[in-house]
Amino acid sequence: MSSLLILSLLNGLAYGLLLFLLSSGLTLIFSMMGVLNFAHASFYMLGAYLGFQLSAVTGFWVAIIISPILVGLIGAAVERFGLRKVHAQGHVAELLLTFGLAFLIEEVVQLVWGRSAVNFVLPQILRDPMFVLDGVAYPTYRIFMMAVALGMLAVVIVFLRTTRVGLLVQAALGLPRMVGMLGYNVPRLFTQVFAVGSALAGLAGAIGGAVLVTEPAMARELGPIVFVVVVVGGLGSVFGAFVASLIIGMVQTLAIGFDRPIYAMLGFGSPGEGGLAELWSVSLAQIAPLLPYLLLVLTLIFRPRGIAGTRDL
Amino acid sequence: MTLVVSGLHAWYGHSHVLQGVDFEVGPGEIVALLGRNGVGRSTTLKALMGDVERRGRVLLDGARIDRLDPHQVVRRGLAYVPEDRQVFPTLTVEQNLDLGNWRGRAEGGWTKPDVLSRFPRLAERAKVPAGALSGGEQQLLSMCRSLLSNPRLMLIDEPTEGLAPAMVTQVKELIVEIAARGCAVLLVEQKLTIALKIASRVLVMVHGQMVFQDSTAAFIAAPEIRRRYLEV
Ligand SMILES: Nc1ncnc2c1ncn2[C@@H]1O[C@H](COP(=O)(O)OP(=O)(O)OP(=O)(O)O)[C@@H](O)[C@H]1O
Ligand SMILES: [Mg+2]
Numbered sequence: 327m328s329s330l331l332i333l334s335l336l337n338g339l340a341y342g343l344l345l346f347l348l349s350s351g352l353t354l355i356f357s358m359m360g361v362l363n364f365a366h367a368s369f370y371m372l373g374a375y376l377g378f379q380l381s382a383v384t385g386f387w388v389a390i391i392i393s394p395i396l397v398g399l400i401g402a403a404v405e406r407f408g409l410r411k412v413h414a415q416g417h418v419a420e421l422l423l424t425f426g427l428a429f430l431i432e433e434v435v436q437l438v439w440g441r442s443a444v445n446f447v448l449p450q451i452l453r454d455p456m457f458v459l460d461g462v463a464y465p466t467y468r469i470f471m472m473a474v475a476l477g478m479l480a481v482v483i484v485f486l487r488t489t490r491v492g493l494l495v496q497a498a499l500g501l502p503r504m505v506g507m508l509g510y511n512v513p514r515l516f517t518q519v520f521a522v523g524s525a526l527a528g529l530a531g532a533i534g535g536a537v538l539v540t541e542p543a544m545a546r547e548l549g550p551i552v553f554v555v556v557v558v559g560g561l562g563s564v565f566g567a568f569v570a571s572l573i574i575g576m577v578q579t580l581a582i583g584f585d586r587p588i589y590a591m592l593g594f595g596s597p598g599e600g601g602l603a604e605l606w607s608v609s610l611a612q613i614a615p616l617l618p619y620l621l622l623v624l625t626l627i628f629r630p631r632g633i634a635g636t637r638d639l
Numbered sequence: 640m641t642l643v644v645s646g647l648h649a650w651y652g653h654s655h656v657l658q659g660v661d662f663e664v665g666p667g668e669i670v671a672l673l674g675r676n677g678v679g680r681s682t683t684l685k686a687l688m689g690d691v692e693r694r695g696r697v698l699l700d701g702a703r704i705d706r707l708d709p710h711q712v713v714r715r716g717l718a719y720v721p722e723d724r725q726v727f728p729t730l731t732v733e734q735n736l737d738l739g740n741w742r743g744r745a746e747g748g749w750t751k752p753d754v755l756s757r758f759p760r761l762a763e764r765a766k767v768p769a770g771a772l773s774g775g776e777q778q779l780l781s782m783c784r785s786l787l788s789n790p791r792l793m794l795i796d797e798p799t800e801g802l803a804p805a806m807v808t809q810v811k812e813l814i815v816e817i818a819a820r821g822c823a824v825l826l827v828e829q830k831l832t833i834a835l836k837i838a839s840r841v842l843v844m845v846h847g848q849m850v851f852q853d854s855t856a857a858f859i860a861a862p863e864i865r866r867r868y869l870e871v
Contacts, residue, residue, distance in 0.1 A: 490743065493734050497727040504725040507688060509713035509741030509788055636729060 329460035334583030335576070340468040342575020343475035344538075347530035348548065349555035349567045350482060351523025357499045357562035359516050360417055361409060364424040367549035368431040369524040373397045373531025374540040375439055378446045386449045394528035401524025405517045428545065436542045443541035471533055478526065482564060495519060499562040500636060554618040558625045560635020569633050574618050581614035640666045640700060640716065640791035640823055642687075647695035647705075649679075649686040649847075656682045657693070658847040664792060669814065669824045671838035671855075673831070673869060679847045680827045681722055684794040687825075688712055688719050699792075713741065718790035722797050722827075724781040728770025732761055732780060735769050739784030748789035749820070758783070758809075775806030782813060792823045799830055811837060831869070835859065843868050 352366045373393050380389035404427065412419040452470055455463030486492040498505045498515060506512040531540075538544065555574060559566030589597055589606040597603040625632055642664040649657035656679050664670050672680050686693040689709045697705040704712055713719075726735050736751050745751070755762040758779055764772065769780060778798055785793060795814065799807045807830075815837055818824050828834040834841070841858040843851035851864050858864065 490737070493730060493738060497730060497738060500729070501725050501727060503690065503709075504721065504727075505738075506709040507690070507713065507719045507721070508738055508785070509710050510738075511708075511710050513708075 329462065330583060332459060333462060333464065334580050336464065336468065337583070338576035338579035339572065340472050340575075341579055342572035343472050344530055344534045345548075345551065345555055345575055346568050346571035347475045347478060347534075348527050349552045349559070349571055350479070350564050351526040352552055353556045353559060353562070353564060353567040354495065354499070354519050355523045356556055358495070358502060358519055359409075361424070362417070362421045362553075364421065364549065365404070365427040365431060366424075366523070366527055367545040367552055368428045369397050369401060369527040370531040370534075370548065371435060371540075371542075371545040372400065372431060373528030374446070374535030374544065375435055375444070375531075376528070377532030377535055378444050378540055379439075381446070386452075390529070390532040393532040394525040397528025397531075398521045398525030402517055402521035404524075405520035409520070410513060410517070428549070432542055432545060439542075441542060443539050446536040446540045448536045467537060471537070474529070474533055478529065479568060482526075486564065491515075491518075551618050554622045558621055558632050560632025562636040563632070563634040566632055566634030574621070577617050577621075578614050581610045581617065585609050585611040640664075641698075642792055642823070642825075643696075643698040644687070645696045647683070647686055647693060647697065649682050649691045649693040651682075651691065656691075656847050657686055657695075660686075660695070660844075660847070660849055662842050662849055662852055664823050664825055666791075667818055667821050667823055668840060669818045669826060669838045670840045670842060671834035672825060672827045672842045672844065673834065674844035675869065675871060678844045680844055681796050682847075683844070684719060684796055684825070684827065687794060688717065710741075713788060713790075716791035718785040718788050718793045720782050720785050720793065720795045720798065722800070724774075724777045726769040726772070726777045726780050726784070729768055731766050732769055732772070733765040735780055735784050736787060739787035741788055746789065749783075749786045751787060754783040754786065757813075775802045775809075778802060778806070778810060779813070782810070786817065786822075790822055792825065793817060794825045796827045797829055798826075799828065799833060807833070831865075 348367070348370055352363060355361055355363050355366070376393040376396055377389045380392055383389075384392065408423055408427070409420055412423050448467055452465070452467040454466055456466040456469050457464050486496055494505060494510055494515060498512060502512050505515070535544075551574065555567055555570045558574070559568070559570035587607045587609050589595070594606075597606045644663070645661045647657055647660040648655065660683060662670075672683060674680050682691060685691045686695075687697060689705075689707055689712050693705065695705060696703065699715055699717070702715070704715055704717075707715070727738070730738070733751075736754065740751075755765065760776060761780060761783065764776070769777065772780060782795065782798065798810045798814070802810065811833055814824055814826065826834065826838065835855055835858070838855050841851070841853065841855050842849055843858075843864060845868050850868055851858070851861075
């Protein structure tokens with residue numbers, strides 16, 4: 327394998343795992359409560375900004391622990407005092423609430439931290455290269471991101487599979503009312519799941535913020551992709567979200583890493599000028615941002631339960 | 640355990656389904672709730688559980704439970720087995736049973752080993768996802784799951800619907816045993832022969848109201864009630 331391919335694959339993996347960290351919470355929230363939480367990526371942004379701010383005070387390592395906890399608490403408050411109140415008015419009201427919240431958070435972030443990107447600096451140990459391949463240094467930081475995301479995946483899966491609360495969450499993914507009819511406080515379970523989901527998004531922000539640039543537009547940029555992951559992965563499936571995150575991370579990164587015009591990929595010569603030449607000369611990197619949405623549309627049409635979903639959308 | 644229901648109303652949006660229902664269930668008895676399709680039998684059970692918009696008085700041993708959320712109603716001693724069974728399909732039989740006991744620990748009465756030894760078929764399939772069971776097995780599982788909270792009153796909605804005769808017998812025997820061990824049962828049952836064989840009292844419902852409530856013997860002695868309100 328060429329070193330370019332290896333590096334692209336590693337980058338795709340790192341990006342995919344970060345997407346998973348973000349979407350695992352959203353998939354639980356969406357499947358269990360039916361809430362299309364537009365503010366989910368805003369929690370990711372808050373995690374990045376809080377991580378940045380706390381780093382200055384507590385240092386990076388403490389900051390990436392405290393920041394997700396704070397974001398989780400904010401998430402719990404949003405669910406308890408916002409979503410739960412409008413729940414009776416139905417899903418549209420909930421959606422509008424999170425929609426408003428996303429804009430609110432963006433405005434607040436701009437007020438506090440300004441419109442341009444903040445300088446989120448990593449500790450030296452993470453900036454050192456992990457290894458050098460054909461003269462290209464691979465940053466330790468990306469490996470660290472992957473390790474954290476994989477660690478969280480393991481924790482979430484073990485929790486869901488082995489603990490009583492995990493079983494309740496699994497049960498409530500499909501039949502929340504029945505869980506209530508067995509004596510469990512489902513609204514409280516919702517709040518807890520929402521808080522944990524928000525905290526995972528906050529963690530993604532805190533560890534991804536330095537690489538992916540901490541700026542007010544970061545929520546708007548990643549938000550739609552996270553929904554793609556949830557739908558493509560399938561409702562109610564953390565595992566599906568995992569696979570979908572990796573696919574989207576890989577596809578996007580590889581498309582940029584192997585940037586070529588379409589005509590070259592199909593083995594033709596340059597089409598020259600005029601006619602359809604412009605179309606044939608579109609490069610893979612230009613198409614890359616569009617691929618997740620294409621996947622979304624195809625999934626909805628041909629496989630509405632996604633990769634591993636337990637029910638149709 | 641005594642349940643006293645008076646003036647119970649329930650709504651689905653604008654549709655006013657229960658229009659002032661009154662009845663009682665005494666300790667350890669099996670009460671059959673009868674009526675034609677769509678008269679509001681399932682809604683009566685849901686209204687007792689707090690799963691629909693409702694108004695009226697529901698007293699459990701003198702304490703009002705009509706303002707409580709479903710999980711609080713369960714914690715006062717009611718249990719509910721829905722018409723469509725609602726086993727958790729991706730969880731195993733054993734995990735389904737575990738979730739039936741909200742206390743999280745056994746406390747006398749019905750226990751998991753109890754129900755597993757009573758139904759060897761469930762014991763054999765303890766590690767199988769509940770979604771893979773037959774309809775009858777799912778029905779037994781759903782009843783056993785609710786039973787593990789050791790309720791004082793169980794609301795069971797059409798448990799024999801769509802089951803093979805052998806399964807119907809097992810379900811019937813379980814209901815009789817539940818009552819014999821001290822838990823009252825409010826049973827919605829379409830099969831009249833079964834209902835009349837095991838129930839000590841009968842309630843008949845028409846359009847969201849009770850039109851008859853008396854002993855099973857009195858019901859059998861009044862064939863005109865049956866003709867007017869049950870036969871189609
Ligand atoms: N979720 C719902 N939304 C709106 N109307 C409903 C809903 N569930 C039931 N209904 C209506 O309320 C009435 C009573 O329904 P209920 O389920 O209590 O009937 P039932 O006596 O149990 O009969 P069956 O089980 O044969 O349908 C019916 O007219 C039914 O159409
Ligand atoms: Mg019914």
